[in-house]
Amino acid sequence: MKLKKNIAVSEAGLLFNPVTGESFSLNPIGIEILNLLRKEKSDEEIRSAILSRYNTDNPTFEKDYQDFIGILKHNHLLESHEETKA
Amino acid sequence: MTKLRYERPVIMKLETGMPNKFGTRTEYQPMTHIDGNAVDKLMKDYGSPLFVISEKTIRKTIQKAKKAFKTRYPRVQFAWSYKTNYLNAICSIFHQEGSWAEVVSGFEYDKAISLGVDGKKIIFNGPEKSEEDLTKAIRNDSLIHIDHLDELYTISELAEKQKARPRVAIRVNMDTGVYPMWDRFGFNYENGQAWDAINKIMHSDNMELVGLHCHIGTFMLAPSAYGIAATKLAELALSVEEKYKHEIKYIDLGGGFASKNTLKGAYLPGSDTNPTFDDFAEVISSALLNSNFKPERLPMLILETGRALIDEAGYLLGSVISNKRSSTGRRNTILDIGVNILFTSFWYDHKITPAQAFTHYSEDTCIYGPLCMNIDVIRESASLPLLNKDDRVVIHNVGAYNMTQWMQFIALRPNVVLIDMDEKPHVIRLRETLDNMNSMEKVPAHLKKFNVELY
Numbered sequence: 437m438k439l440k441k442n443i444a445v446s447e448a449g450l451l452f453n454p455v456t457g458e459s460f461s462l463n464p465i466g467i468e469i470l471n472l473l474r475k476e477k478s479d480e481e482i483r484s485a486i487l488s489r490y491n492t493d494n495p496t497f498e499k500d501y502q503d504f505i506g507i508l509k510h511n512h513l514l515e516s517h518e519e520t521k522a
Numbered sequence: 523m524t525k526l527r528y529e530r531p532v533i534m535k536l537e538t539g540m541p542n543k544f545g546t547r548t549e550y551q552p553m554t555h556i557d558g559n560a561v562d563k564l565m566k567d568y569g570s571p572l573f574v575i576s577e578k579t580i581r582k583t584i585q586k587a588k589k590a591f592k593t594r595y596p597r598v599q600f601a602w603s604y605k606t607n608y609l610n611a612i613c614s615i616f617h618q619e620g621s622w623a624e625v626v627s628g629f630e631y632d633k634a635i636s637l638g639v640d641g642k643k644i645i646f647n648g649p650e651k652s653e654e655d656l657t658k659a660i661r662n663d664s665l666i667h668i669d670h671l672d673e674l675y676t677i678s679e680l681a682e683k684q685k686a687r688p689r690v691a692i693r694v695n696m697d698t699g700v701y702p703m704w705d706r707f708g709f710n711y712e713n714g715q716a717w718d719a720i721n722k723i724m725h726s727d728n729m730e731l732v733g734l735h736c737h738i739g740t741f742m743l744a745p746s747a748y749g750i751a752a753t754k755l756a757e758l759a760l761s762v763e764e765k766y767k768h769e770i771k772y773i774d775l776g777g778g779f780a781s782k783n784t785l786k787g788a789y790l791p792g793s794d795t796n797p798t799f800d801d802f803a804e805v806i807s808s809a810l811l812n813s814n815f816k817p818e819r820l821p822m823l824i825l826e827t828g829r830a831l832i833d834e835a836g837y838l839l840g841s842v843i844s845n846k847r848s849s850t851g852r853r854n855t856i857l858d859i860g861v862n863i864l865f866t867s868f869w870y871d872h873k874i875t876p877a878q879a880f881t882h883y884s885e886d887t888c889i890y891g892p893l894c895m896n897i898d899v900i901r902e903s904a905s906l907p908l909l910n911k912d913d914r915v916v917i918h919n920v921g922a923y924n925m926t927q928w929m930q931f932i933a934l935r936p937n938v939v940l941i942d943m944d945e946k947p948h949v950i951r952l953r954e955t956l957d958n959m960n961s962m963e964k965v966p967a968h969l970k971k972f973n974v975e976l977y
Binding site: 451458459460461462463464465466468469489490491492496497500501503504506507508510511513 | 525526527528529530531532533534535536845847851881883908910911
């Protein structure tokens with residue numbers, strides 16, 4: 437999973453997609469995950485990074501992470517498989 | 523190393539200039555304590571969900587209401603509306619504060635008697651009073667508010683049989699300028715039914731007409747409607763005095779004052795917009811004082827206010843069962859609080875506050891209950907902080923009607939805890955059990971054995 441290259445994210449959690457002109461806001465943990473995705477970290481690496489820093493358990497984070505990724509996909513913020521291959 | 527507090531990751535699209543049915547974020551502080559008791563501990567000790575009632579708030583509210591009226595009108599009496607919340611402990615608080623009992627069924631009448639209320643201080647309203655109920659009420663010299671002519675004739679017959687002269691009032695319905703007009707209780711003012719009923723009573727030796735009553739509506743947001751009602755009842759009372767030289771002892775304006783809840787569809791929160799006791803008191807007192815009653819013969823003003831006196835004292839505590847997404851991507855949160863115990867969620871957008879710390883991030887959320895029924899929706903839309911599974915929430919202003927209109931449906935009804943003036947919790951109604959439910963059922967002998975076959 438990889439964040440689209442042209443997506444801009446500010447430190448305060450404001451995300452801008454120049455292709456669609458849409459803006460989004462994120463909470464701090466959302467920014468953290470986004471930055472890990474930008475660095476092309478795997479799901480496993482992201483899970484491990486978050487679980488080591490935050491007071492939560494694997495099933496809770498796994499559920500929330502999949503939900504978060506789903507919303508990123510829904511808003512076309514991640515590279516699709518085809519795009520990645522191309 | 524201490525780990526950071528977890529909050530689930532969220533990303534929200536920013537839309538400017540678009541109407542948002544979820545409204546703006548309303549919660550800024552968690553509600554961690556109720557009258558000095560930690561919400562967390564209350565739920566650990568008494569379970570989730572849990573009704574919590576603040577005795578301090580009840581007393582403070584009734585005292586505020588009494589002050590609003592007594593500073594404006596010399597003779598005021600409150601009567602506690604049993605149907606609003608008839609848990610024995612709650613009724614007892616109102617009776618300690620000097621309220622009479624206002625009941626609308628034989629069951630409620632017996633409840634008031636069993637609590638030790640003097641029969642003379644029970645107002646018996648409602649369209650259904652059996653002969654047995656009326657016989658009791660006549661024997662106890664209670665105030666019987668007549669709803670229809672059949673009841674009037676029944677009382678007359680019973681009075682003759684009992685050789686008693688019951689004290690009665692008639693229930694009057696009228697146009698007070700509000701929609702919908704409530705015309706199902708009692709006799710109509712405008713078409714002369716009320717005057718007709720008054721004449722029938724006045725020509726009977728079997729009853730003493732002591733009062734006039736009305737119940738003009740519920741959750742009234744226009745105090746002016748009470749001014750019109752008070753003026754019309756005053757005119758009727760003065761007509762009785764003129765024709766029969768008979769003094770009407772009291773005018774009872776019933777209930778219906780709005781609480782601080784927010785009605786569905788309202789743009790602004792009820793806590794900011796709904797009338798206060800002072801607003802109602804000003805209009806009602808002015809209408810009565812400006813009528814033609816002689817100062818020494820002002821009738822007593824009776825108020826059967828229920829909702830506005832108890833709503834704010836009640837909280838419903840619950841837990842998050844799960845967060846989900848709908849097919850359209852909307853956030854859905856499931857609580858362990860269903861409409862079976864929060865009936866008023868059909869009428870109000872109840873204020874919901876998390877009971878633990880949260881950040882300033884919020885999410886548009888639909889709040890569902892745990893029942894396997896599509897109608898089990900607590901809030902269709904609320905902008906709430908990010909809630910995790912097992913987080914706790916406090917639902918506000920639930921003191922009225924929920925503990926009387928609740929249903930044993932799918933789940934059992936929870937404990938009700940009263941926090942007293944010294945901030946000590948007491949269970950005032952026990953959580954239901956399977957044994958409670960089964961104890962009321964009987965299974966015929968031929969149905970006691972069965973064999974469930976395995977496929």
